[in-house]
Structure formats: structure tokens, C-alpha cells
Amino acid sequence: METKGKRILIADDEPDILEIVSYNLGKEGYEVYTAKDGNEAIERAKQLNPDLIILDVMMPKKTGVEVCAILRSQSLFQDTMIIFLTALSDEASHIKGLETGADDYVSKPISPKVLVSRVNALFRRINKDDGKTLKIGNISIDPVKFIVEIEGKEVILAKKEFELLYLLASKPGRVFLRNEILSQVWGMDVIVGDRTIDVHIRKIRQKLGVDCITTVKGVGYKFEI
Amino acid sequence: METKGKRILIADDEPDILEIVSYNLGKEGYEVYTAKDGNEAIERAKQLNPDLIILDVMMPKKTGVEVCAILRSQSLFQDTMIIFLTALSDEASHIKGLETGADDYVSKPISPKVLVSRVNALFRRINKDDGKTLKIGNISIDPVKFIVEIEGKEVILAKKEFELLYLLASKPGRVFLRNEILSQVWGMDVIVGDRTIDVHIRKIRQKLGVDCITTVKGVGYKFEI
DNA sequence: ATTTGTGTAAACTTAATGTTAACATGGAAA
DNA sequence: TTTCCATGTTAACATTAAGTTTACACAAAT
Numbered sequence: 001m002e003t004k005g006k007r008i009l010i011a012d013d014e015p016d017i018l019e020i021v022s023y024n025l026g027k028e029g030y031e032v033y034t035a036k037d038g039n040e041a042i043e044r045a046k047q048l049n050p051d052l053i054i055l056d057v058m059m060p061k062k063t064g065v066e067v068c069a070i071l072r073s074q075s076l077f078q079d080t081m082i083i084f085l086t087a088l089s090d091e092a093s094h095i096k097g098l099e100t101g102a103d104d105y106v107s108k109p110i111s112p113k114v115l116v117s118r119v120n121a122l123f124r125r126i127n128k129d130d131g132k133t134l135k136i137g138n139i140s141i142d143p144v145k146f147i148v149e150i151e152g153k154e155v156i157l158a159k160k161e162f163e164l165l166y167l168l169a170s171k172p173g174r175v176f177l178r179n180e181i182l183s184q185v186w187g188m189d190v191i192v193g194d195r196t197i198d199v200h201i202r203k204i205r206q207k208l209g210v211d212c213i214t215t216v217k218g219v220g221y222k223f224e225i
Numbered sequence: 226m227e228t229k230g231k232r233i234l235i236a237d238d239e240p241d242i243l244e245i246v247s248y249n250l251g252k253e254g255y256e257v258y259t260a261k262d263g264n265e266a267i268e269r270a271k272q273l274n275p276d277l278i279i280l281d282v283m284m285p286k287k288t289g290v291e292v293c294a295i296l297r298s299q300s301l302f303q304d305t306m307i308i309f310l311t312a313l314s315d316e317a318s319h320i321k322g323l324e325t326g327a328d329d330y331v332s333k334p335i336s337p338k339v340l341v342s343r344v345n346a347l348f349r350r351i352n353k354d355d356g357k358t359l360k361i362g363n364i365s366i367d368p369v370k371f372i373v374e375i376e377g378k379e380v381i382l383a384k385k386e387f388e389l390l391y392l393l394a395s396k397p398g399r400v401f402l403r404n405e406i407l408s409q410v411w412g413m414d415v416i417v418g419d420r421t422i423d424v425h426i427r428k429i430r431q432k433l434g435v436d437c438i439t440t441v442k443g444v445g446y447k448f449e450i
Numbered sequence: 451a452t453t454t455g456t457g458t459a460a461a462c463t464t465a466a467t468g469t470t471a472a473c474a475t476g477g478a479a480a
Numbered sequence: 481t482t483t484c485c486a487t488g489t490t491a492a493c494a495t496t497a498a499g500t501t502t503a504c505a506c507a508a509a510t
Binding site for chain 4: 451452453454455456457458459460461462463464465466467468469470471472473474475476477478479480
Binding site for chain 3: 383384417418419420421425442
């Protein structure tokens with residue numbers, strides 16, 4: 001598996017745990033970052049946009065569950081994987097963690113091997129292939145440089161336009177429903193008018209000059225050459 | 226979450242466990258199927274193509290790990306989620322399970338609540354709600370791309386036409402009563418005239434150019450090559 | 451402070467899609 | 481054969497979704 005470049009943020013107030021987990025995940029090839037309390041975790045998460053966040057439940061400033069809830073409410077962290085780390089092995093907190101939107105739950109005392117296994121399993125399943133430059137036909141979409149090139153010519157898109165195009169192009173041919181688009185690009189909680197998506201689609205079509213977005217009436221839009 | 230229609234196969238040799246797990250998952254809205262040994266698990270998995278398989282590690286005929294390995298080697302089960310259920314709480318088997326390609330691992334004695342939570346968490350993450358591409362003869366119907374291909378040539382259907390065709394083709398040969406078609410495609414509450422279905426059937430026949438929808442007079446329609 | 455770019459809303463137009471109604475057809479039963 | 485009934489066919493019509501344009505609010509840049 002390709003672990004390289006996968007960013008993991010781990011938050012725990014016990015330096016020993018931070019160290020042992022960092023070491024073991026680092027050995028697997030992950031980029032590991034740390035935070036020592038809830039507030040720092042949120043701050044670093046926003047800076048780093050990690051692929052996975054491992055949260056101790058019992059932390060100063062904010063508990064892991066609180067951090068999770070706060071992050072999950074933001075569209076940026078909708079797809080970020082979260083694992084809880086806790087000494088509480090009781091059932092109630094277990095369920096609460098998963099309901100809050102965590103992807104897994106590991107009880108202390110943790111075995112580094114088990115943790116690494118679980119992390120690998122999560123990454124294997126998700127295989128989040130983001131950040132990659134998409135190349136479809138003569139169109140290339142680079143989310144790092146924030147550039148769209150079409151037949152070698154650079155086209156400048158606004159943020160929302162870019163995100164929308166990137167989403168569609170990430171799975172060429174696949175139809176994205178309007179509410180999928182809304183929740184991915186705008187975020188679940190945001191409410192925008194009916195015509196907003198259309199307007200953005202229009203701008204993209206206009207700027208690209210090439211007809212690569214197909215309307216599937218009553219269903220959604222898809223990227224196609 | 227929409228749990229309806231998600232199929233779960235659970236394999237365990239202890240009837241008590243089968244029952245309690247079936248009951249609890251059923252209550253959540255999942256369609257639950259059971260198997261009582263490794264061979265039966267494989268057989269039923271092939272029949273049912275479930276979204277999730279819960280495997281007891283210690284089973285007669287074949288162990289859960291063996292079943293997992295066999296299924297994972299087939300492309301059909303590449304994306305099927307698998308959870309192991311085991312009394313062995315030792316680390317070694319834990320890791321081995323995940324390495325074989327399981328998505329999670331739950332130790333006995335299991336708490337139904339914990340299991341249900343984990344199942345929900347897995348489904349929430351994966352959200353494998355895309356329908357499958359149907360392939361009957363030289364016709365393929367892809368609900369993700371919203372495309373019908375016939376002899377490699379793309380045919381564009383409108384939403385209702387597509388839904389209707391997809392319904393019929395989902396069970397080739399089986400006759401769908403007009404009522405069934407109405408409630409599946411239009412929704413139970415919607416009232417439309419008598420000729421509406423016919424008109425849509427006609428359009429599909431016209432667009433496909435191939436006669437694959439058979440009228441069963443006085444009864445309904447069926448998809449057939 | 452002014453300009454520029456971006457995102458959203460509103461009003462309106464256009465086009466695709468869905469439905470109806472009227473009539474045609476064709477097969478089965480009387 | 482004639483009648484009847486379910487379905488096929490067609491075109492008109494209704495409905496709904498999407499496209500378009502303009503305007504405006506807001507934030508960032510100058």
C-alpha cells in the first residue's frame with residue numbers, strides 16, 4: 001500500500017503515547033503530526049488537513065469527542081477519518097464515539113501493532129486519492145497549483161468553480177446528484193438557492209470553452225469528454 | 226442513515242449469536258441473512274452479493290479467515306465489507322484478520338449495541354449506495370453513469386425511462402405487475418393515468434431499438450432478451 | 451476609498467420530460 | 481365474425497428542471 005504522503009494528526013496529552021504512536025506510524029511511512037490538547041488539535045487540523053486524526057478522548061481544553069464534533073461540522077473535515085483513543089472501555093462511550101462520526105475506536109492500553117493495523121485497514125478501504133492532478137483527455141486539473149489546463153492553455157477558475165469541476169472530474173462519467181454536489185462542495189449544512197449550482201456550472205462551461213459537463217436532467221451532472 | 230436494502234450476511238455456528246445479531250441488525254433496517262459454517266457462508270455470499278459479511282473466526286468446515294481469503298480473491302467481493310467476530314482477543318489474530326482484508330474486528334462476547342454501532346459506522350463511511358451495473362446479454366445499464374449501452378453503443382434515456390428499464394432489468398425474466406412498476410418507479414402515492422406506463426415502455430423500446438421488453442397481457446411487463 | 455473578483459439570489463426563458471387523451475390495433479372469447 | 485379489452489401509438493399539452501441574465505452583497509486586493 002501507498003502510505004507515503006498520507007498525513008496523520010495525533011492528539012494526546014501523554015507525551016509517551018504521542019511518541020510511541022508517532023514512531024510506529026512514521027515507520028510505516030506516514031507523515032505524523034502531533035497536538036497535546038483539544039484546541040491545538042483543532043488548530044493543527046485546520047493547518048494540515050490531515051487524512052486521519054487520532055484523538056485521545058480525555059484531553060485538556062477540549063475532549064476528543066468535542067474536537068470530533070467541531071471538526072465534523074465543517075465541510076473540510078467531512079471526509080477526514082477519525083479514530084478515538086481511550087481508556088474508557090465501557091460500551092456507552094464506545095457507541096457515543098462512533099455516533100459522533102468516528103471511524104474507529106481503540107482502547108488503551110494500546111498496542112502499537114494493533115493501532116497500526118487498524119490505521120492501515122482504514123487507509124486500505126478509503127484509498128483517498130486526493131490531491132492528485134487529474135488528467136482527462138487534454139484537460140488537466142491540478143488542485144495543488146489550483147490550475148486547469150486545457151490543450152496546454154491555462155484557464156483560471158474561481159474557488160467554487162474549481163472545486164465543483166474537480167469533484168465531477170474525479171470520477172469521470174459518474175453522475176453526481178445535486179445534493180451530492182451541494183454537500184461535497186458547499187457542505188451539508190449550507191443552504192443555497194436552487195439555481196446556484198447551475199450558475200457555477202455555466203461559468204465553468206463558459207471558461208473551459210469545451211463541452212465536458214453533461215446534464216442528466218432530473219438527476220445531476222457528470223464530467224465527460 | 227438509509228439502511229434499507231443493505232444486505233448483511235452473518236456466519237456463525239452458534240445459533241444464539243446468529244439470532245441475537247440478526248434481530249438487532251434487522252431492527253436497524255438491514256436485510257439480514259445467515260449461514261452456519263464456512264462453506265455455507267461462501268455459497269450464500271455468492272448468491273446474495275451482500276454489502277457486508279460478518280464472519281465468525283471459529284467455524285466448522287472453513288474458518289472465517291479462510292472464507293475471507295477465498296472471497297477476497299474474487300473480484301466480485303473486492304469491495305464487500307467484512308467484519309470478523311471472534312473469541313480470540315489476542316493481538317496476533319487481531320492483526321492477521323485485518324491484514325487478510327477485513328474492515329473491522331469485534332471480540333466476543335459481543336455486545337449487540339457495539340456491533341450495530343460498528344456496522345453503522347462502516348456503512349456511514351463507505352456509503353456504498355450506488356446501484357450496480359446490470360449486464361444482460363449485450364445490454365449494460367449503469368446507474369452510476371446513468372448510461373445504457375447496447376452493443377457498445379450509448380443510448381440516452383430520460384430519468385423515468387431509465388428507472389423503469391433498470392427495474393425490469395434488475396430481475397430479467399420476472400414479470401412486473403403494473404402496480405409494482407407504479408409503486409417502484411413513480412412511488413405509491415402518485416396517481417398517473419393508465420397509459421402512462423405504456424408510453425414510457427414505448428419510448429424505451431424505440432430508443433433501444435432492440436426488443437427486450439415483453440408484454441405479458443393482463444399482467445405486466447418483463448425484461449427478456 | 452475604490453476597484454475587482456467571487457458567490458448567491460431572483461426573475462425570466464428555454465428546453466426536456468412526463469402525462470393525458472383520443473384513437474388504432476390486434477388477439478381472444480363469444 | 482363480431483365484440484371486447486388490453487395495449488400500442490401519436491400528438492398535444494402540462495409540468496418541471498435547467499439555462500441565462502442581471503443585480504447585488506461581500507471580501508480581498510489595490
